Amino acid sequence: MKTEKKMPSANRQQLIITKLKEANEPISGSDFAKETNVSRQVIVQDVSILKAKNEPIIATSQGYLYLKDDKNDSLEQKVIACKHGAKQTLDELYLIVDHGVTIKDVKVEHAVYGDLTASIMVSNRREADQFIEKINTAGASYLSSLTDGIHLHTLESDSTDKIEAACADLKKAGILI
Structure with a gap:
């Protein structure tokens, strides 16, 4: 060989x-x-x-x-605060991406380390499923498990209306703080 x-x-x-x-x-x-x-x-x-x-x-x-500078210039961003248990994570991701919105990251405030941020870059259901599968396969915990389910996401889209529609659905689902 x-x-x-x-x-x-x-x-x-x-x-x-x-x-x-x-x-x-x-x-x-x-x-x-x-x-x-x-x-x-x-x-x-x-x-x-x-x-x-x-x-x-x-x-x-x-x-x-x-990260390409030219891509982000025309996109809208908003940071949102959410709270939910681990079992609602996939629902949360679907509610957001179904509006044409990308979830750039997740952030929690840790008592010792301060802000902890992880890039997730999930833009569609397939990527959401892959994200959840990686968490499950690795036996990893969600960052929000450190903060009783409270976490932030940076959302990104080509339209503020899409972000607002995603936020409205998150609020209806009891996820948006």
């Missing part, structure tokens, strides 16, 4: 930046690892180095994204 040579770190990091800049969807660390013949952990380290060099890369539940 022939083993392929590992890609040198400088080449790997350049490949990561190039592919992320060209991508319209997140790229997983596992995909980068396969392409460069290294472990996923090596890719995680490469991304950390790139972030330290001020490359605007974020990790989402679907993979890595390169």
